[in-house]
Amino acid sequence: MDFSYITDNQKRFIDELTEFLRIPSISTLPEYKESVQQAAEWTASRLQYAGIENVKVMETNGHPIVYGDWLHAEGAPTVLFYGHYDVQPAEPLDLWNSQPFEPVIENERIYARGATDMKANVLLPVIACETWLKDAKTLPVNVKFLFEGEEEIGSPSLAGFMEENKDMLRADTAISADSGRIEEEKPASMVSLRGLAGVQIDVRSARGDLHSGLYGGAVPNSAQALARILDSLKHEDGTVAVEGFYDDVVERRDEEKETINATFSSNDTFQQNAGVDRVYGEPGYTPGEQTLIRPTLDINGLWGGYQGIGVKTVIPAESHAKVTCRLVPDQNPEQIIDLIRQHVERHTPEEVEAFVIPLEGKAYPYMLPETHPGLKAVEEAVQHVEEKTPAQLRIGGSIPITGLLQQLLDVHTIQLGYSVFDEGMHAPNEFYRISQFEKGQKVYTRLLKELEAYLG
């Protein structure tokens, strides 16, 4: 199949993207609830126009989920496309050069909130299916679409929806276009993400704050006890001291480490970017390994007692800390929280009480197996269109969807998006490159064919 349908319809596709971007589908702000609904309906119509069947706007406790499928490729594999039609708030508005929901095209870039995260990317698999269905009247694989409206608020309804609709969502592999590359000319697919698990630690030493002139010397101090607990969480060398923390960590292959170290910034550049005088982390690993494929634990905040100017001789009755861990396969966020809880219990001074409260925002770590046939499919499709081999990108951050798809639907996710990481995601003047839009449509169109070949 050539790409003439894509070339011929490119102007319309851009007009459609513009229309999609005009809908202020800000999921976190209640006053935009109708706009979010409108974006869901727009997405559903767009799927129908492409020839997708069984399209539904399905209610959840929050914003709706859009589903659709085309299942006539008998004997061929089934691919589940994931995406989200919601966007971040546009604030601070005064830093935008144009209106965030009145898209402007300038220098081959389209500026609008949601341009790169991820309304343009949402359209890539839709246009790819349309191209097949209009041109060839068929698809090489079976496809399902799962587009949610709550990604920017942590996908609170998604897991429940997936649990309830396991049969409907069953697939051989998932594909997410909520991804991108570091440089425009360097195609990449994301193959590794760290997970996330966090707790708040609350320490209580008395019914209320006490005056150190009256009580100092004979009563416990919540801040002192918190310091002891927090200090116990890590060893001096930077390793995590929570008992059992590393038990399920899969040591990565030397080849993977070599790949990471060959492409990761030098120690000097890393230090400069981080604004630190020295790198500091788990011995035996490079900063690239430490931040991409090794787990860690960080105190994100702590507070208690008096924080103002000068002296207040108070013995704080309560002190608090927030702690999160970045996780790697096969660590399990729930289990890590349990291990922290047990560790805190063991290390709480007996003169105080400590409470460990799990934080929202868990994410499973994710690693696409190097042998996953989808990787080869991506490689072929990208090579065909871009004439370059896509890099395998590992990132140290967390995206819950990949782990969720694996845990709940037992499918691996291929992450291939056409954003570039300099496009102001979540920031003012967010944009998307028009050239990437068309490139992405072609690669996705080709990818359907390659998936048939490699997953078949």
Added chain:
Amino acid sequence: MDFSYITDNQKRFIDELTEFLRIPSISTLPEYKESVQQAAEWTASRLQYAGIENVKVMETNGHPIVYGDWLHAEGAPTVLFYGHYDVQPAEPLDLWNSQPFEPVIENERIYARGATDMKANVLLPVIACETWLKDAKTLPVNVKFLFEGEEEIGSPSLAGFMEENKDMLRADTAISADSGRIEEEKPASMVSLRGLAGVQIDVRSARGDLHSGLYGGAVPNSAQALARILDSLKHEDGTVAVEGFYDDVVERRDEEKETINATFSSNDTFQQNAGVDRVYGEPGYTPGEQTLIRPTLDINGLWGGYQGIGVKTVIPAESHAKVTCRLVPDQNPEQIIDLIRQHVERHTPEEVEAFVIPLEGKAYPYMLPETHPGLKAVEEAVQHVEEKTPAQLRIGGSIPITGLLQQLLDVHTIQLGYSVFDEGMHAPNEFYRISQFEKGQKVYTRLLKELEAYLG
């Protein structure tokens, strides 16, 4: 001398106290600067009326200091009376049952800001001198008055003033009426106070906050380092771990400990008052000893990074803590700050920087020697008027003036005030007992005579 002059003039004394209390001499609020000046001038006039000579309102960098003397008791000892004419702000105003600067007398109590802290007490030595000078036309001892207007803001100008006016202030003993008793019917003089020294510890791990998805695992964390430093400050058993901290501590005599333990609340009562499940402090000492005659160290506050709702995966670049120590003789606040600084230097993880900044509000610990003849004079004067032996009160809090007088003028301070500790010092509806006012005047009048006998 009988007390007929005091009895005859009691109505006037109460009117004068009322007048004094009407002046809103709030030292911490710039908009009350003139009122503070007015209170200084009122105090000076009152001294003059009493027959005190060389009365001066002396300028400082802050609020003025009122000085006066009467030095015609040849061969007799010289006594320096210390007091302060400034008061705390009256907020929260809505909790007052009357206007804080419109004194109300009800049930033999006078209600106003400054009533118990310490305008009524300021008048005690003034009225005592007046009584002698009007009645006997002489005083049994030489007297000097030092009344400051900055006690409620930590006496920032006082040390400099005392350094510059050492000759003028030279005396055999100092007497402060800025004191009181726990129960109305139990007279007491304060013989032991703890000192105070504090620092802020600032830890920096990077130029700015970092995202744990990008950097977590390869960079230091200021909060983690702060926890290590803070944990190192104390041993598990509650003793202070700062090297050299206990070196200058004078172990108190068994008799003093017995006195303390005989009068201190039971462990049960102490725990109940403190709202703690158990007492916790330096082994080998009772809570009474721990809070009154043993030094301690407390974290008063700590903060860094994210303190809001939910998760923010930040690696805080800066974290902070405030730490104060209660000190006992012969610990020196400056030296304790140095020891903490050295300790923090030794215990700062090498991957971060830590800064130790001394806090304002230092106080030397204070202990009146048991053999000080002024104690006997107080005992006789109180016995004469109240027909009770005054207790020797040890408190765990800090009052800078006693240490300052000892360090700078080499005089011990006898602390005898007629406040009762339930009179709402620094709180709404502050009051003073009218009966205590007259009692105090009589005891102070008698005290002048006893001081001649015992100090002579």
